[in-house]
Amino acid sequence: MKKKEIVISVIIAFILSLIMIFVTQVKGSGNMIVDKNSKNKILKTQNAENSQDEQLEKSIREDEKKQVAVKESTDKTEEKQGQNSEIAVYISGEVKTPQVVRMKIGDRLVDAVEKCGGMTKEADLNAVNLALLLKDEAHYIIPKIGDTNVEPADSSAYTSTTGENEANQSNSNNSNSSSPKVNINTADKVALMSLPSIGEKTAQKIIDYRENVGKFNTKEDLKNVSGIGDKKYSKLEDLITVD
Incomplete structure (x- = not known):
């Protein structure tokens, strides 16, 4: 009788062990499935975030390109406008540095003379109209005191059509x-x-x-x-x- 009880106890213990092993495996398998699902969700989230970052970077690069293009266009326009508003005149005679100077449309003879360092002490101020509007490609001679061979720099004496x-x-x-x-x-x-x-x-x-x-x-x-x-x-x- 005792042997029979022992055998039954061993069988029951064995069965319980099998049940525990099975439950443990099922639970572990469930955890693995959950872990895989979690990993997949994390990967999807990371991929979505990476995609958003890439789109954001692409958008930023496109905006930067547009800004550069607009700036270049603006610079070219300003440069063209600056060129169109410039004139060149030649100032010689009784100035400290006779030279060709670049001036703006609307500038006067006095402005060009100042760019040449001003007049010399021998310049005949009475023979010069410093209020003259400058003409592109014109040549203005500042005469010397007592010099009658040089025409005064006035609008009737000089033209700028031929240089x-x-x-x-x-x-x-x-x-x-x-x-x-x-x-x-x-x-x-x-x-x-x-x-x-x-x-x-x-x-x-x-x-x-x-x-x-x-x-x-x-x-x-x-x-x-x-x-x-x-x-x-x-x-x-x-x-x-x-x-």
Whole structure:
């Protein structure tokens, strides 16, 4: 009887052990499933967050590109407007630094003179209208006190269409009767530029001709200089001499 009870007890204990093992495995399997589901949810959440971050970064990059494009467009527009509002004039004569200066539309002669360092002590202030509006490509000569060979820098004496100084016909006639003739064999650049239709470039060509070819034997030899034809010579004939 005792043996039978012992056997039954062993069987019951064995069965209980199996049940406990089974329950433990089922519970562990359930936990694994839960863990997998949790991991999947976490991964999905992370992927969603990463996707949002990527979209945000992409949006930021696109905004930055747009801002750069707008800035470049604005800079180009401002640069173009700045170029359109600029003019260039040549200031020579009795200024401390004769030069070509860039000015703004609406600037006056006094502004350009200041950019050249101001006038020298020998400048004839009474012969200059410092209130003149500047013209693009114009050449303004600040005369010296007592210098009658240089036309004053005023709007009637200079134009900016060709880049060379052109005295009007009335000034030419007046200078013919009251001013001494310019000797084209000895005159310097400033004196040559006082003649009608003679600008800096043409004056330099006359000087180069004298140095390379020789002196002018007759007044008509001046037509041998490039840029001086019959029409221009007719304005100069009575104002020049070779003696």
